[in-house]
Amino acid sequence: MKTQLKLNNFSVSSSKNFLKLSNVVNIKEGQILEGFMVEQVTLIKEMNLTAIKLGHLNSGAQYLHISRDDSNNVFCIGFRTTPKDSSGLPHILEHLTLCGSERFPCRDPFFKIKRKSLATFMNAMTAPDYTIYPFSTQNLQDFKNLQSVYLDSVFKPKLREIDFYQEGWRMEHTDPNDKKTPIIFKGIVYNEMKGVFNNNQNIFVVRLLNLILPSHTYGIISGGDPLHIPNLKYQDLIDFHSRYYHPSNARFYSYGNFPLEDHLKFINDRYLFLSNKINTSTTKVPSEIRWTTPKKEHISCRPDPLIANPNRQNSIAIASLCTDINDIQETFNIYILSQLLLDGPNSAFYKSFIDSNISTGFGPMTGYESQCKDTVFILSLQGVQKKDFEKIEQIYKETLIKVIEDDFNEEHIDTVIHGIELQIKHQTSNFGLNLLFNLSPLWNHDGDIIKSLKINEAISNFKEIIKKDPKYLTFLVKKYLLQNNHKLTLTMSPCHDFEKQFIEAEKNLLELKLKNLIPEQLDEIYEKGQILFSEQQKEEDINILPSLKIKDLKTDVDRYEISDIEVSNVPVQLSIQPTNGVCYYYGILNTSQLADDLKHLLPIFNDVIIKMGTEKYDYRTWNRMVQLKTGGLYFSNHIVENKNNAYTYEEGIFIHSYCLNQNVKEMWNLWEELFNQFKLTDLQRFETLIKISAAKLTNGIAEAGHLYAMSSAASLVSPVARLKEKVSGLEFINRMKLIAQSKDMSLLLEQLQQIGKQVLKKSHLRSAINLTKESKHDILSSMESFYGVLKGYPIEKDIIFTTSNPIKLNNAAVHHILPYAVNYASKAILTVPYCHPEHVPLQVLSKLISSIYLHSEIREKGGAYGGGAKLASDGSFMYYSYRDPNSTRTFDIFDKTWEFLSKHNITENEIVEAKLEMFQTIDAPIAPGSRGLAKFKYGLTDDDVQHHRQQIKNVSKEQLMDVAEKYLSPNIKNLKIGRAFIGSHNSDLKSRNDENWITLNHEQIEAQAINIS
Incomplete structure (x- = not known):
């Protein structure tokens, strides 16, 4: 729960663009606009924006509009929500409001509208004392569509009891169609919160907040305690919505270059003009009474x-x-x-x-x-x-x-x-969202x-x-x-019995609830399960939701001024951009020449090289010098597959930094010092950094378990993914654990010095720089001086690719045993690389099956927090589930995709929606400092991306069915398939004999590796 300074993440556009904001220049304080009184109009020069604060005359609703020349427009509706118990009431209500409304009565319109949109962001969030519903998009019609669904969801939700059972909690038979199977707790939020507390640090964070601010809403768990969620009653949720989701308690936020008056008119005419003001003082959070003793x-x-x-x-x-x-x-x-x-x-x-x-x-x-x-x-x-x-x-x-x-x-x-x-x-490209997230807590308390x-x-x-x-x-x-x-x-x-104690407490709670039920009530549990299952099976008309069309997409990719030059014989990609007085530098140091034993140590090298000091400066002085003149010097892994060949890739180190234009010479001096005078000899400092890194890695597994499962599964089929798993997956985390246990790290430190001597030179360096036109001459001149003193001589002008051998096994699976209350599952199938004609149909297919099949089966019926499919650039087609209470059922769902598709008549609308989801990423805004990076890092030119866009538009139903049958049908032989499962002990997996499951028990192993070569 670490938070940062308000606005410390914010970014601004070039000041010369500010004058374009003509749609607010005539707005004055005291003016009445569509039922709203303009209370403040303030120019914030350092952010190149105008902030307009308004209040609704009838309801008292508050409104903040940030007018700025930014196409990535944001809208949000939020409410102060202050629960008094840990039943997860505001969290479950957040889910339920998005399960159908008066104007949009289809089930789960939030996920359905998402695939009809070009939204650059869509979500809903429950904090300890407020709930917000934000989205962002660059398309005006899309903005109106999403705004209509969001506002109807919060002000006119259906709040059906059947959706409460699905989203919140319920007692239901393990198999809802078999009355003889045991009754257990189910529910999406219920399982989500079990997943949240898979992470020990989440337990620590939540309890600290509860204990230091115990007297009001911070003293409970707003997201819900799994052992308290089953105490929530449906009527409590109805009452909470009536009390807290009133316009008088609402805060509206909009940002960007769309006209403010249009937003105000829609909100007032549709929802606010008949609303009366109510007293919201009871929702306020009082100041904590100060203790007299610690x-x-x-x-x-x-x-x-x-x-x-x-x-x-x-x-x-x-x-x-x-x-x-x-x-x-x-x-x-x-x-x-x-x-x-x-x-x-x-x-x-x-x-x-x-x-x-x-x-x-x-x-x-x-x-x-x-x-x-x-x-x-x-x-x-x-x-x-x-x-x-x-x-x-x-x-x-x-x-x-x-x-x-x-x-x-x-x-x-x-x-x-x-x-x-x-x-x-x-x-950054998401300035408006960052602004919202930083302002919301203060605004929530009327600051x-x-x-x-x-x-x-x-x-x-x-x-x-x-x-x-x-x-x-x-x-x-x-x-x-x-x-x-x-x-x-x-x-x-x-506590070694921690998980056992939770399971026992969950069991006792369930038994307590079942003990007093008469046979008719037990029958009712079965009947409700049948009703919910039937509801989840229903075909419904989602055409009532507004949708963009393919014709609403822009015709061409955004093209930027990029040129390839040489500076001191080093290849440099130059991009002239409105970077607001900041210079952005990037580099890739090819590492293909390193021995394999050194390549595996590159993540460690990247982590410590900037933190160890140099020959001239100890690490404390060095850190202060870097922070005083730059935004930091950064090293990270770079493994990028060839867009034409799944078995070749570029391997290297990606470096980057940025600074104010007036500090560029100092930034080059820092890079020069690091390249030519790096020092990796302080063993005590190195041991400290290793322990810090190992601890950080373990903290992140539960939060991103699906990503680790996908990495593990893909590593069983793709040689590129195999390498990525070695340097960033669970395999690497386990290796870091062993390294951190080492009593003598001196040999390792010597190996890192060898890496530094071989790679920190311009022999295999290519670079990129984004800067303003005005600063180009001075910055390139100083860059030439920097490159002129680096060791080595550039010997390659093009990208250096490494070739790998195919993985021999066709079917492999690994179960990573970790003590988690919910699971993460993945299945990977090797298909074709980025430029292969089947790649785009497979990409569209991954979006299609995620929306029309996997979401319903894994989340709605299975109770997992999330699930879907995606296609990686190397051709790894990956299924996944997130915070999933199931195991073998989920793998069965993955395996039955072709069976579903062969019986389902794919509609043109479903295909359009899958394509729109693709364009959400492809056409997402790019910050000036990052423009051109797709070409620099991945070799994708504007023409490549435009060709890709056109291919997506042209994908047909026949192409989708062809690739689905070719790669997803169980009848196809010789496909390379990998599976991975992260979770507690599970004997059911071993019964799947044809999948060749092996077990890696992280509770016991000292060193285990998967032999798939």
Whole structure:
């Protein structure tokens, strides 16, 4: 639950575009527009936008419009929702509102409209104290379509009891068609929340919030506790909607270059003009009553078999309640303080706890939580020993005292300020959404959202405060951290019976509910299961939902000015873009010349190379230099398949950085220092970084289990996917666990030095740069100086491809045993690469079966949180399920795809919808700093993409059925098929004899590998 400074992710367009916003220049404060009173009109120069705040005269609904020259328009409707128990009421209501409405009575219109749209984003989200329904799109008609469905869903939902059973919870027979099978708990949200708590750090985050803010809505689990969700009654949900989803409690948000008046007229005419204002004060969150003495609590979690040291599976957090969210300047100041104390190797707590090896790294919740009514400063440590809990509390106190005595380094403060200023200039394609997500918590508590947009003012105020009182930051340390009695120390340790205890509690809850039921009520459970199953089988008319057509798509891909040049004989792709005074640099260092044993270490090299310092600078000085002049120097894996051949690929290291134009020379100096003077000799520092990396990797598995399952399954059929699994999948995570357990890492460090000597030169470097026309001459001149002093000489001008051998086995499967309450399943089939004529029909097919078959079978009937299919560029056709209570049933669903398609009459509308979903990605907006990267990284020219777009438009039903029969039919021999399953022990998988299942028990193994060569 780590949150960041409001607006610290935001990006802006080139200021010269601001004058194009003619649709708001005549809007004045006090003006009445379509039933709304204009309350504020404010120009925010640093973001090149105009913020317009309005209030609806009849209902009191609030409206914020951000007018900006950005085609990626955003709309959102939100409500303050403050539940009083952990039954998941607002979360289940969020699901249920999107299950049919007055104007759109079809089942589940949210997912159905999604495939009729070009939305660049669609979702609904439940926070502890608010619920929001946002979307974004570049198409005006699409905007109107989505707006109509979203608004009707929240204001006029059907809220059917049968949908409550499906989305929330129900008791039902394991097989709803067999009355003799056991009765169990089912429900999409029920299983979703079991999946959320697969992650121990999620347990820690939620309990910390509950305990430090116990008196109101933060004291419960708004998403729902699986052991409390079955206490929710259908009528409770109806009452909650009536109370909280009233226009008086609504907040509307729109962003972009579409006309504001059109939005207002639609909302007022359709939903608000007859609404009367009601009192919403009861929905407000009160300030937490401050404690007079600090508190301590201890909780349990499940053991994590992938953590390197079983004695260091403990976590501790020390959290202090700070200021009210509405004190905007104070929250800004505390954010800066949190960065100084917690961010990077120069921060005080990093030195105390990470460098000292007391902890393997900060927990994911570490930071300044500024999204609650009362903000919270949190230090969270993972990978600690239980015996060190008291020692950590003492070190925490001693560190704060030392900070007060020594004060903060002025240059360190400058690096934090520089980071904020750079982020204001840095551009992303989803600015409007980031703005919404950062403003929503403050707006939810009636804060001054216009003031919060004025980042430059906040920076100036901070600098003025520091100038007047140089000890101001140490004053904040005393006030909020050292002398604050509202402080919670929360510790967490693994319990080997944790999962067993949950299963037992779930069983007891079920037995309690069943015990008092008479036979007629037991019959009713079966009958309701039959009704729901029948409802899920119904064919329905989804043509009542508005839809775009293929003719609504743009005719050509967006084309950008890109040229290929050489600078000091190094190939450079040059792209002139409106980058708002920021220079973006990218490079690919080919690594095909490395020995295989070194290639497998590249992810580790990429992780540590920037964090170890250089010959001239220790790692702390080096980090400060990088942060003071750039947005960071980054290294990552680069494995990209040849668009024409599934068995060849480019392997290398992708590097990138960005900086303000005036800092470009310093950025080149930093890269030069790293290339020519890198230093990988500090063994203690290296061991620390390895432990941090290993801990971070294990934290991410439960949240992205479907991605790890797909990677594992694809690695059994595709040689390119096999390599990716080795450097980023579960296989790599397990290897990192073994490395972190090593008592001597000196040999490994020597190997990384060999990698550095071989790859950090311009011999196999190609690069790209995005910059403004005005800065082109100066930046390229300084780039030439940089390249001129690099070691080596470019010997290849084209992309260097590596050729791999096909995988021999045709059928393989792996079960990764991890102690999870729900599962992740995947099946992969090797098909054809990107440029093969069958690739596009397969892509469209993956979207088609996801919407017309897999969604219903896996989510609606199976109760999983999600499921679908996708096609990778290397030709791996992958099925997946996410937070899935089932195992073999899901694989059966995957296997029966062709059977379904052979009986289902695919309609033209279904094909159009599958194509539209493809274009959501292909035609998504690209930020100026990233334009041209498709060509640079993947070799895809604008003409390639346009050809691909045209192929999608031309795909026919016959082509879809042909590729479906060729690759998905069970009768086809010699297909390469891989399966992967992540979850607890499951004997049913072994009964699938023809699939060749093997088991990797991560609870026991020290080192296991899959032999598929």
